[in-house]
Each structure stands twice: as C-alpha cells, then as structure tokens.
Amino acid sequence: MLMASATAKTTFNIEKIRKDFPILDRKVNGYPLVYFDNAATSQTPKQVIDAIVDYYSNYNANIHRGVHALSQEATDAYEQARIKIQRHFNIPNAYQTLFTAGTTHGINMVASGYASILKEGDEVLVSALEHHSNIVPWQMLCEKTGAKLKVIPMLETGTLDMEAFDALLSDRLKVVFVNHVSNALGTINPIAEIITKAHQKGAVVLVDGAQAAPHIKADVQELDVDFYVVSAHKICGPTGVGMLYGKEDLLKLLPPYQGGGEMIDQVTFEKTTYAGLPHKFEAGTPNICGGIAFGVALDYMNEIGFDAIAKYEHQLLEYATSKLQEIEGLRIYGESKDKTAVVSFNINGIHPYDMGTILDKLGIAVRTGHHCAQPIMDFYKISGTVRASFSFYNTFEEIDTFVAAVIRAKEMLS
Amino acid sequence: MSSIQEIQQEIVEEFEMFDDWMQRYEYMIELGKSLPLIDEKYKTEEYIIKGCQSKVWVHADLNDDKIEFTADSDAIITKGIIAILIRSFSNQPPQEILDADTSFIDKIGLKEHLSPTRANGLVSMIKQIKLYAIAYQAKANSK
C-alpha cells in the first residue's frame, strides 16, 4: 500500500490540498481532527469561504429586481454560478438548471409536481437503498394520488436486485426514483440500465445524486436521466443550496412548487401567469451567496479533477477496507464492486453508538446509526452501523489512526 | 440509606480518582456491565424510550415508599450512565427524586451524554424517572 500511496502522491498533491481546508488543522478532544463523515457533509476549502466573505463584504444585494450596481453584480454572479453548474453536469440549457435548497427540496419539488399528474393505478418504483428523503415524498405522493409504491429489493451484498427490477417493470409504471449512490453503503447503482429500462416502459426517472456528486461527474445527457438532484454541501459548497435538473418538457409540464415573488409573469387577483423556466420554480429570494459559492466549489473540485479524485479516493477505500477486514469480528456492509469511498461496518457485540462515542473521544468523526436509511438496516436486521466516509483531502495516515482507534475502542468495549 | 446528594457526591469522588477520559470511560463501561438486569418482561415497547442512536428501557416499582428503578440499554456507554443515574435515584422517596438534579454528571465529565441533541434516550429517561416520582407522589397523597 505504501507504493499505492506514493504513486497517488505523484498525481495528487495532498499536502497542498489539505492546506486549502482550514478546519483540518483543528483539534478535537485534544487530538488532531480526523474527519471521516464526508458523506454527511464535506468540508469547505478557503476558496469557497473567501467567496462567501467576498459576497457579503462587497456585493450583497437582492437579485433580478434592482437596477442598481450591487444588484446587477449579484445577479451576474448568481447566473454565472448557474452556468458553472450547468456545464458541470452537461445540462443542455441554463434554464433547466434550477437552484434549490438541497436534494430534499429538489425531490419534493418533483414529487409534489407529480401529485397532479399521477392517477390511481399508476405505479411508482423506489429502490430499497434510498435515503428517507427519497422515500417519504413518494409515499406522500402515492397517498395523495392513489398510485402504488413498489420497491426494488436489495441483495445481501448491498446492491439492487436487478432481476427483481426487471420483473417490476410494468406498463403502469410512471416514475422511478433511485439514488445514484447509496449514502449508507456507498453502493453505486446501475442507473444507466435503470433509466433505459424505465424509458422503455414510458416512465420517467429521478436520480438522487447527493452521494454521487462528490465522486462522480454525472453527465445528464449521456445518462438520459429525466431529473437529477444534488446538494452543494456534499461537494465542498455551503449548506442549504442545491440543484435540480429536469428535461425541458417535464419541467414545463410540472406545476410550480411554491407561489411567491420572482416566479410570476403577471399577477392580477383573477389569475397569475407564471414566468418561464427557471423562475417558475424559484419563488422568493434564493440563497444567493450559497448559489455563488456552489459554483466556486465546483470550480475548486474541477481544478483538482474528478478522475484524480475518484482514483485517489478509491485507493483510500481499498486501503481502509483491507485494514479493517483484519479486525476480528468486523463485518462490512455493502460489498458492491462499484462503490464510493464509504465503509459501513459493525463489530460483533459492539453497538455503533458506543464505537462512535469512543472514536469521537479520539478526535475521529464518523457517523453512527441508521443513516436515514432504515429499510437497509431492517434488511440486515441491525439497528445501525458505523460509517466512515472518505474524501480526497483525507490521507492514508488518517486511516491508520482510525484503524488503531477502532481496535482500541473494541478493546475498551468488549 | 444515603441521600441522593450523598450518593452523587460519592460518585463524583470516585470519578476524581481517574486522570484521563479513558479511565473514566472504562470505569463507566464496567458500571454498565454490572448494572442489575431489568426483568425481561419490561423490555417491551411499553417501557422503551427510543433515542435515535440507542434504546433505553426503564421500569419503576414502589417499595416501602421508595421508588426502585431498573433500566437497560442496547449501548454499553448509555448503560454505564444509566447505572450511575440508577445508583443516584433508585430506592429514594419520590419527593427526594423530584428535588434532585443531574448536575453531578457535568462534574464527572460526562455532560455531553445528557445533551438533548445526543438522541441516546438519556434525557428522556431522566424525564421518565421524574414522571414516575410525580405519579407515585400523587398516589401516596391520595391515600
């Protein structure tokens, strides 16, 4: 592994990258911070922090409304950020690149739109690997419309049962909702295949890209996906902002999600005509600074390069997996060949909460619990797991520290 | 029988013997392991307090005007804190329980475990202990 780490270093300047993240110098409980909760939220490079400070220091104003200079500057920067996001995901037009408050918001925008489209007897398919934010809105939708919610089951390896998926494809199928990458297990789902097969049945597919975006540069046109949603805070951006991509005809078909300013064309008390895309879906003052910082975060990651990021993170994943597997009684959940840098595990007889508490005492941040994906935990008949998720600014040395801490915690707890 | 205050002082003194968090945690884990088992018949939905992270079960009985608590958790660190709380609150009269507080937990360096955002069930457990005390108090007064 030393070799792998040495070659990685030649293409990947980890020391330089780490200097971009001020928080990595922090101590927690007297130990240098080891941040392995990247799947929950990523840390913020100083380039993004500077953009936020710059916005509030120099050109904070409301957008699209004023003729004055600051408003113009803010509007330009916000719209430029939209174009950066558009290019990043290879979205055909800027107006199909909608700003949202995050993945959850984007999913709800689509789900609530389908409430006026779906009818009783229609079918909606979700995967067993979903985050609660990709289950609950569809349950609500099905309750409202009388459509039937069906589930693509999972296999012991933490991958989707694609044979069962084939069997679930019916002519009544209208919408499929699946995540690109599972947050609890790191499984990369075969979304290209799911999209192709769903389209053959005339169904549309929404892909939750929240966990994929930090590792995979998705091309929405190549995937031919109908809707794609992400959150900026998992890709080095700030919280409370995200993106919804939709195919043009579908976005035109969906009714607006919220009423308010900015989204209207004409308002009289009899009738309001809605503005065109994207404004129809962007009522109210948006997270202007967040949107601008989102664009800067994508610039930052693209500068490093997603191929280099994926390659380096894969080495971290393999290193951590092999080291952890040496620990007796440790089981890793999620053994897909295609995985992002996530290790979800338990040690025989040790509660994940206890493991997480001791690791925290040693300065190591991991997530414990059901990861908002209770159906996966029910499948494995466990209450939760310990999840370590790595990012391109993590190091092999941090993994050594982490593995030593897991062993120490295991000794204390058993 | 010592008062709640005396017991809490005793616990604080015990924890003062340790010089670092590791020893404190090891001791707490030991206490968790030696916590008298709750009767399996009380490990049901009726007695459960669901934290997001760990589960807690609590049951109370009145013996000689004193409340006896038994409890359990699926996480050993939570169980260790339960052991400390039970030692301080169990076998005490309802009024004493109502008058007592849990600030001694801060003094032994375990404050973070009683944070409401921790979602381990302990904050609700303390509330539950107080509710039992109120209920038994009301029952005693109505006799």
Ligand SMILES: Cc1ncc(COP(=O)(O)O)c(C=O)c1O
């Ligand atoms: C797969 C997945 N979907 C959706 C979400 C929700 O994202 P947000 O909280 O930013 O709306 C998350 C976040 O944890 C996630 O991992």
